[in-house]
Amino acid sequence: MTPLPSILLVHPDDSVAVAMVPLAAGSQVDVGGRHILLTQDIPQGHKLAVRAVTAGDPALRYGFAFGVATAPIAVGEHVHSHNVHTALGTGNAYRYARPAPMADVQANERQFDGYVRADGSVGTRNEIWIIPTVGCVGRTAERLAAQAGRDLPPGIDGIHAFPHPLGCSQLSDDLSGTTGILAALAQHPNAGGVLLLGLGCESNQMALMLDRIPMERRDRIRTLGAQASYDEMAEGLVAIAELAAIAGQDRRQPVPLSALRLGVKCGGSDGLSGLTANPLIGRMADAVGAAGGSVLLTEIPEIFGAEQILMDRCVDEPTFDALVGLVHRFKDYFVAHGEPVSENPSPGNIKGGITTLEEKSLGAVQKAGHVPVTGVIPYAGRASGAGLTVLEGPGNDAVSTTALAAAGATLTLFSTGRGTPLGSPVPTVKIASNSALASAKPGWIDFDGGTVLDKGMDAATNDLLDTVIAIASGRPARNEVNEERSIAIWKRGVTL
CATH class of the missing domain: 3.40.50 (Rossmann fold)
Structure with missing residues (x-):
């Protein structure tokens, strides 16, 4: 087995790298030929500075700002909520530009065994x-x-x-x-x-x-x-x-991958989610999208800070305008209740190494792969057509997985770095961001996304696609084995 790298630098412009294993103060790591002395302990999934950052300047991960330094940060220091703070606000001005041609993704000819309904839709269960x-x-x-x-x-x-x-x-x-x-x-x-x-x-x-x-x-x-x-x-x-x-x-009868309606979701994310499980889900989204299938994404508060990435993939200006309107309405929803739009990540996210909502969002949007945004629908709406549909809904796991199912998802891929047994009305396939979680909770986890680090992304992608095909064809997901099926409805008004 290939030994795990000690750190991972996602983008050459980043000011931070991610510790893939726990690192002790006084140890050295190699970053592009530079030897960096760690001045503090760095837990797995947490970040260390590979460039000095001045107080008030942005800290970069994935090539984007994920917050602003609240104090000077020296090379080798632990970078987290004690020295970086969100820069999110409500006054964002978004820009529309005709999307560049998407990179070619070879259409996948895989099939699964599904139930063809009278209206042409295909179920993964009967x-x-x-x-x-x-x-x-x-x-x-x-x-x-x-x-x-x-x-x-x-x-x-x-x-x-x-x-x-x-x-x-x-x-x-x-x-x-x-x-x-x-x-x-x-x-x-x-x-x-x-x-x-x-x-x-x-x-x-x-x-x-x-x-x-x-x-x-x-x-x-x-x-x-x-x-x-x-x-x-x-x-x-x-x-x-x-x-x-x-x-x-x-x-059941054989149907093409295009017949799958794929929900994508994350919950209990950690610092590795954006490096392993979420990009893997993005590969599944690309496979389904390239085949002509439908991908559904929700959790609108968890695209705050990364929304422009999705807006740049809108197929036309009306779709862009609809997505901008949805983001603004959701921010107004927070403000109307007296809450800041950055009231995220959760305690579990923070413990796992995620510092700000921007960082969480930059990792979360990777679940959508490179699929063009073809639709924006309201809560309780139903998706139609191929491509990526963005669905109005909160980040809450139970509410969002229910909304994805109601919108038509026949199988949902759910990444997690902390673990959860939760299931929705449809197969809810749990993908661990790290192998330690997969080993500790085999009763919850369907796929170990941590294998990306030793087998590589391509091999892990093929393995996950095999898992998706098997579950879509009838093999029970762990939530089904455990009888973890439930719904939750978004309560937004007064109770009489």
């Missing part, structure tokens, strides 16, 4: 989903799923309930968001059948959800109002059996 309109019947939905799933009908990959606490005591856009997310999930290609379970008196009336679902999708949907039913459990089980009889006739 499941029955029970979606409550309101939190009051969430537990009823879980009981139905558990009872119906005891003897799984042939041809059905699973029966799952997705309880949530909302659907009542909501108003206006807040209620509309809940209705939209649930209606979008009810149309998901991974659901061979859907039972919409209502109470009866809730704000999120069943009719509101049905109004958002095209008639051609309703042959795979059944509805049940608990208050109007003498025995909602018995009626629910009958409805599920009807759906299973229909969906059980579906069969």
